[in-house]
Amino acid sequence: MKPFSHLALSKEMITNLVALRYDVMTPIQEAAIPVILQGKDLLAQAKTGSGKTAAFGVGVLERLDPARLGTRCLVLCPVRELSEQVAGELRRIARFKDNVKVQCITGGVPVRRQERSLSHPPHIIVGTPGRILKLVGRGSLTVADLETVVIDEADRMLDMGFEEEMTAILDLLPVKRQTLCFSATFPEEIRNLGKRLLNAPREISAETFHDPGAIEQHFFEVIPKDKFKVLLGILAHHAPESAVVFCNTKDTCRQVSERLREQGLRSLALNGDLEQFERTETLIRFANGSCNILVATDVAARGLDIKSLDAVINYDIPFETETYVHRIGRTGRAGRKGLAFSLVRPREAFRLEAVNEFLKRDFVMEMPGPELDRDDADMDPQMATLSIGGGRKDKIGPGDLLGALTARGGLDGSEVGKIDRLEKITYCAVDRNALQRAVRVLSDSTIKGRRIKVRSHDD
Numbered sequence: 074m075k076p077f078s079h080l081a082l083s084k085e086m087i088t089n090l091v092a093l094r095y096d097v098m099t100p101i102q103e104a105a106i107p108v109i110l111q112g113k114d115l116l117a118q119a120k121t122g123s124g125k126t127a128a129f130g131v132g133v134l135e136r137l138d139p140a141r142l143g144t145r146c147l148v149l150c151p152v153r154e155l156s157e158q159v160a161g162e163l164r165r166i167a168r169f170k171d172n173v174k175v176q177c178i179t180g181g182v183p184v185r186r187q188e189r190s191l192s193h194p195p196h197i198i199v200g201t202p203g204r205i206l207k208l209v210g211r212g213s214l215t216v217a218d219l220e221t222v223v224i225d226e227a228d229r230m231l232d233m234g235f236e237e238e239m240t241a242i243l244d245l246l247p248v249k250r251q252t253l254c255f256s257a258t259f260p261e262e263i264r265n266l267g268k269r270l271l272n273a274p275r276e277i278s279a280e281t282f283h284d285p286g287a288i289e290q291h292f293f294e295v296i297p298k299d300k301f302k303v304l305l306g307i308l309a310h311h312a313p314e315s316a317v318v319f320c321n322t323k324d325t326c327r328q329v330s331e332r333l334r335e336q337g338l339r340s341l342a343l344n345g346d347l348e349q350f351e352r353t354e355t356l357i358r359f360a361n362g363s364c365n366i367l368v369a370t371d372v373a374a375r376g377l378d379i380k381s382l383d384a385v386i387n388y389d390i391p392f393e394t395e396t397y398v399h400r401i402g403r404t405g406r407a408g409r410k411g412l413a414f415s416l417v418r419p420r421e422a423f424r425l426e427a428v429n430e431f432l433k434r435d436f437v438m439e440m441p442g443p444e445l446d447r448d449d450a451d452m453d454p455q456m457a458t459l460s461i462g463g464g465r466k467d468k469i470g471p472g473d474l475l476g477a478l479t480a481r482g483g484l485d486g487s488e489v490g491k492i493d494r495l496e497k498i499t500y501c502a503v504d505r506n507a508l509q510r511a512v513r514v515l516s517d518s519t520i521k522g523r524r525i526k527v528r529s530h531d532d
């Protein structure tokens with residue numbers, strides 16, 4: 074851990090950071106600030122609470138000359154509360170410079186009032202995509218002088234369906250600019266977004282190799298015919314909120330998922346046999362909390378990036394130790410404790426030895442205890458998924474859908490979860506208890522003047 078004075082920052086900046094009791098840099102700050110100071114584009118990932126705001130705040134403010142007028146930095150955030158937090162942190166970091174103006178531009182505030190204050194353009198604007206786009210469209214927010222754009226919480230921006238608005242904003246900005254993208258997780262979609270919107274970005278991740286020390290690992294000796302029973306026991310005893318069960322072959326994968334469903338559990342199989350749309354749908358249903366057990370093969374799980382996975386269960390212990398580490402690294406993220414279980418056949422004991430050697434640990438083989446002798450796993454997911462026949466192509470936005478669902482007292486906003494919009498279909502998670510109500514409300518409404526086709530995936 075190094076102090077900020079380790080970097081080429083002005084004396085005033087350092088003094089202020091010390092006053093803020095920022096004694097040492099967090100890993101993401103140490104890695105990101107030098108890249109930002111060089112003016113390069115950056116795609117950065119670090120878990121929540123790791124100091125990403127100050128990582129871009131210090132970099133951007135160090136380079137900002139308040140004597141030059143015009144808005145020079147734009148920070149995009151997914152929601153109003155976060156925008157306000159970020160603006161507050163930027164103002165604290167900016168204290169050492171005179172007259173740096175940071176302004177929040179988000180929905181929920183009268184447009185006219187925002188327009189009045191924009192007549193003296195702030196140096197930095199922090200805000201949500203919808204309102205920013207609106208003000209740029211009305212000509213009241215000038216973007217010609219922008220030098221740096223930050224996309225904060227990029228993963229949540231995508232979760233909330235802001236991709237198009239973000240792209241539309243970036244299209245309006247000067248081509249010659251610095252673009253920084255920060256995210257708590259690094260799923261495939263973020264990489265793709267980076268490729269599209271950033272210019273030869275440096276990619277940094279503050280947790281390139283996940284520390285498996287935070288994961289509780291168990292190895293159970295099980296003969297093949299008892300494996301399923303032990304799996305049910307683990308699910309019943311530990312009741313994880315979400316789990317991935319890994320199998321070595323797609324046949325096992327399909328069978329295990331089917332048997333779990335026969336037990337009344339809402340599992341889905343993710344294997345190489347799925348059509349692309351089925352794969353997408355499966356990943357969406359798992360990520361939005363309406364399916365909580367995913368049975369997967371390694372190949373099919375590539376790119377699977379789930380924020381909070383309580384448990385990983387190796388129904389089959391993998392052939393390669395690297396695969397083992399990769400599989401279990403999907404649990405125990407973001408400071409949560411993770412659980413990993415492996416079912417090991419007696420003649421596969423040598424695989425445990427290999428794991429121990431690789432991780433420099435001394436796990437021992439356990440026999441499944443009596444606490445696992447049960448098959449009453451009760452883990453209904455909190456959410457359920459609806460799909461709507463219409464998407465990006467039909468210009469149906471997440472806001473339209475949310476509006477239709479909550480209109481006339483249909484659903485409460487808190488009962489609506491993640492909205493995933495594809496080309497011709499939109500998936501929406503709703504609280505399981507509100508599912509029937511949601512279907513009724515939508516069947517009775519119109520979006521953009523058209524009736525909506527709605528289907529529930531409660532199977």
Ligand code: ADP
Binds near residue numbers: 099
């Ligand atoms: P993230 O955006 O990564 O979730 P934040 O930027 O919100 O994290 O930072 C989390 C907290 O850590 C904030 O309260 C912030 O003031 C504090 N913080 C950031 N950097 C440092 C540092 N170098 N030393 C001490 N506290 C810090």
Ligand code: MG
Binds near residue numbers: 125126225
């Ligand atoms: Mg943040």
